[in-house]
């Protein structure tokens with residue numbers, strides 16, 4: 061089984077969607093995903109797949125480019141908070157967006173997490189999306205940083221390695 065960081069080749073959008081679904085199976089309230097990568101690298105596409113895995117493929121998941129945050133109530137009762145902080149002027153402004161409420165009991169997906177400064181939680185899943193040449197090809201690099209329980213690390217590892225197996229079949 062591969063260890064972290066996980067390098068996941070995403071040759072096309074279908075593969076990115078599969079990664080989003082895999083993460084949806086293992087993330088829990090209180091978890092934070094820091095989505096990094098250049099403009100257009102696929103951060104929103106991954107967040108969309110994560111949300112649609114629970115709300116259905118028809119669910120509208122707009123980019124929070126201008127609203128900075130979109131929230132979704134999952135059938136499980138958990139809220140998913142999807143932030144895009146590219147346009148955040150100051151880390152303190154994240155509080156007005158409800159960032160602390162989100163951390164309290166939601167699942168938090170945050171694009172441009174560098175904008176949070178000291179508010180970026182120490183325990184988080186780091187996902188770096190990298191454009192890898194071909195028009196649709198991306199590579200995701202995933203690392204669970206901070207204090208994760210061993211069983212949660214194992215669950216993440218398992219979800220991602222199953223995905224890798226599926227990709228190569």
Ligand SMILES: Nc1ncnc2c1ncn2[C@@H]1O[C@H](COP(=O)(O)OP(=O)(O)OP(=O)(O)O)[C@@H](O)[C@H]1O
Pocket residue numbers: 070071072073074075076097098099100101102103104105106123144171195196197198
């Ligand atoms: N393998 C892939 N994974 C993700 N997106 C892909 C892939 N192949 C093509 N795309 C396309 O690349 C674009 C990625 O845009 P997206 O909005 O997800 O980027 P982003 O990283 O959120 O950018 P921004 O920093 O502007 O928010 C979409 O048009 C998507 O359809």
Ligand SMILES: [Mg+2]
Pocket residue numbers: 103104105123144171
């Ligand atoms: Mg985006």
